[in-house]
Amino acid sequence: MVAAVVRDGRAVWHGSRTSVDGHGPDEDVQYRIGSITKTFTAVLVLRLRDEGLLDLGDPVERHLPGTGVGEVTVAELLAHSGGLAAETPAPWWERTSGDVRPELSDVLGEQPFRHPRGRRFHYSNPGYTVLGALVEKLRGAAWEDVLRAEVLDPLELVRTGGRPRAPHAGGWAVHPWADVMLPEPAEDLGRMAAAGQLWSTTGDLARFAGFLMRGDDRVLSAASLREMRTPAAPQEAADVSNGYAYCLGLEIRHQDGRALVGHSGSLPGFLACLTMGVEDDVAAVVLANCTSGPLVTSVAADLVRIVAEAEPRIPEPWRPAHEIDANDLELAGQWYWGTHAFALRLTADGLASLEPLSGKGRGSRFRASGDGTWTGLEGYYAGELLRAVRRPDGTVDHLDLGSFVFTRQPYEEGASVPGGVDAGGWRGAGAF
Missing domain, CATH: 2.40.128 (Lipocalin)
Incomplete structure (x- = not known):
């Protein structure tokens, strides 16, 4: 497990337990980040909106015809409220080569809907695959190439990408009843890449967290990021009681009286969480290379709470307005x-x-x-x-x-x- 704490938009602490290749993992070691990838995809979609190439209320069919789910809006896909299935048709896509599903129709299946669109929150991995295809259609380039040019390079996330590069952690399954391990396959997700393909580091994700809290006009404005952090999906009773809401590519969890915004992720062999206490200006990143076990969302929430309580945010110095009408x-x-x-x-x-x-x-x-x-x-x-x-x-x-x-x-x-x-x-x- 490796973690980082972010304050004032930069990493201020890094810690790790156990070892990778014989040494303690540092902020440069790559881990799979699973569904945190969705936040990157959402940033690309909001960029398209801000450029006027689409509206969040547009039906997908307007820009990406022939999917069979064309009446679902872009916003509904971002917020997991389009009614689409949670997963692809069998086999289990996270442990299967992406070559099995070369087309969107292979991802969506013959019956892509599970609920009426717009009526409830229902997490959908195929929905973000559709958003990845939408990015490719409007940009005329592969999803990962667009991501690198428009987000990764401007933010200097040099250790984030679709393929692992040394040093990187291997993914392991730990036996639930014995202290033994089993290596997990690291499949290329192919068409599903926009939903969960990325590898990254605590160093890169700390910089990404700083961007998500403050904005960067080269990538996405602070106003658009506030919109991304605003709940956008209908809430189920269970979600309300748990203090959970989904926004546009980001989740909100309420813990210890604090609203935490971010995203979690998992793939066989890996767990990940990026969470932000925006009001406290503290963020945490926690990554682990095991299929199950450590509650990375709780660890990340604890890191934010500890810093926020021990070192409360100092208000910015007062300053006058430049001019006023x-x-x-x-x-x-x-x-x-x-x-x-x-x-x-x-x-x-x-x-x-x-x-x-x-x-x-x-x-x-x-x-x-x-x-x-x-x-x-x-x-x-x-x-x-x-x-x-x-x-x-x-x-x-x-x-x-x-x-x-x-x-x-x-x-x-x-x-x-x-x-x-x-x-x-x-x-x-x-x-x-």
Whole structure:
């Protein structure tokens, strides 16, 4: 087992147990990472979206005709909500040469669906194979070649790829009732590569974790990565109770009151986990070369918790905004939705936040749209427009947020409050 801890976007600790080829494995030793590969594939798909080559709501048929699952959308494939089968038709694809399934039809089988699309989360390895084929179709190149050119090389992940290169660990099965081992086959997954082919190291995955938390405009923006980290699949009751949700190529697990985002992976002979406490700015990578045994997701979660609790994140130093529009500054301060008090703040990162001043209520950050409106980024107001409604003289009458009216005073007299404001105004008990 080998592990790394990431803080402030870089690896700050590395540790290992036992040995590979007679020496302790270090951050340069390769292991198979299984389904962490899916996160790399999702990054490629989001790049296509950001370039305008597809929309996440597009049916697959629009870009990749003839699959037999063409009504499933790109987003549903990313979130495992397309209703596709969890696995390929027999034989067990993880222990079978990829030559057995040279075509997508061999991966999907004659009955590719197990559930109505869009209705539930159902993890699907074939679904990510379809996404890999989609990348190849729109880029006109092999999935791994696209991955290297667009992600691995820019992020300097030089020890990540589809084939092992020394030094690398061998995969082993450990007997459940005896202290003996059996070597596992390391098959080339062929068509299934986009779902689980990659080999990598803790050094490379630490750099990848830093990218997933911060973004890199050469590969994918911070905004698109926030979208990837947002739950996107319908949750089953069991998942809700376990604090689990699936996003776009990433998982969220809740443990010890902390939201951990990342992905786990396994193939015969290997276990892997990359997990991030984004709010704590701590990530952990854990890799092992055995089929079963160590709970790598728990080890990774423990590493994040230990660092976050022992060395809490120090807030970034305050800094002023570079510049601010006078019309925007006019919006800052206290507002009322009916009788509920809110505060609108403008922050140095160019965002606005609207939060209740007391108790629990609907709040959100907003990003300026460039036309005088602001778009909600989270919660109830995600995607909703906030705009200032001005009087003929240019002064602000009220804020409109998805038809909700916010005024400077509770039900402010003279403001455009739907239903009007009683002409008698506010009154005490003696008026009744």
